[in-house]
Amino acid sequence: MNWRIKPELRALNPYNPWHIIALGFGSGLSPVAPGTAGSLAALPFCWLLALLPLPWALLAVFCAFWIGVVACQSVDDALGGHDHGAVVWDEFVGMFITTLGLPAHWGLLLAGFVCFRVFDVLKPWPIRWADRRIPGGYGIMLDDVLAGLGAWMTLRGLLLLFA
Numbered sequence: 002m003n004w005r006i007k008p009e010l011r012a013l014n015p016y017n018p019w020h021i022i023a024l025g026f027g028s029g030l031s032p033v034a035p036g037t038a039g040s041l042a043a044l045p046f047c048w049l050l051a052l053l054p055l056p057w058a059l060l061a062v063f064c065a066f067w068i069g070v071v072a073c074q075s076v077d078d079a080l081g082g083h084d085h086g087a088v089v090w091d092e093f094v095g096m097f098i099t100t101l102g103l104p105a106h107w108g109l110l111l112a113g114f115v116c117f118r119v120f121d122v123l124k125p126w127p128i129r130w131a132d133r134r135i136p137g138g139y140g141i142m143l144d145d146v147l148a149g150l151g152a153w154m155t156l157r158g159l160l161l162l163f164a
Contacts, residue, residue, distance in 0.1 A: 010087060012079045019075035022090055029089035039089025040118060043096035044110055050097055051105035062097045066142060069094050074138025084141050091145035098149030116152035121145060
């Protein structure tokens with residue numbers, strides 16, 4: 002990974018697996034819209050999750066969340082305690098939640114992507130509250146978990162309405 006894209010990222014270790022995970026395997030290094038890039042990079046993993054039985058997919062999302070808390074806290078500590086835009090593992094987990102239980106169909110996954118990005122960008126209550134009030138790795142993860150839940154409910158509602 003090329004840490005020269007943003008000078009403040011020099012504090013990160015390109016060989017630290019927590020840093021690699023937090024930056025979404027490099028997708029967070031996108032110079033334009035890193036959150037969107039991270040959400041897009043999550044789509045192949047969402048496809049794989051859709052192939053799992055629901056209990057296993059839930060377990061995978063739960064593990065990804067806790068891995069994210071540790072990884073995001075590690076980057077937050079290295080960068081001096083702020084939610085840097087390059088940290089996109091939270092977008093991965095938000096996308097996992099958004100598409101949880103959906104069949105492996107690209108149209109549904111793309112609809113999930115759009116729903117998630119709307120919630121993640123607009124940050125309606127309680128997402129904005131969590132984003133502003135809860136610090137550290139847990140806070141970085143929580144607002145995107147809430148955005149994922151909002152997007153999941155919206156997507157499920159749309160499927161009921163139009164299916």
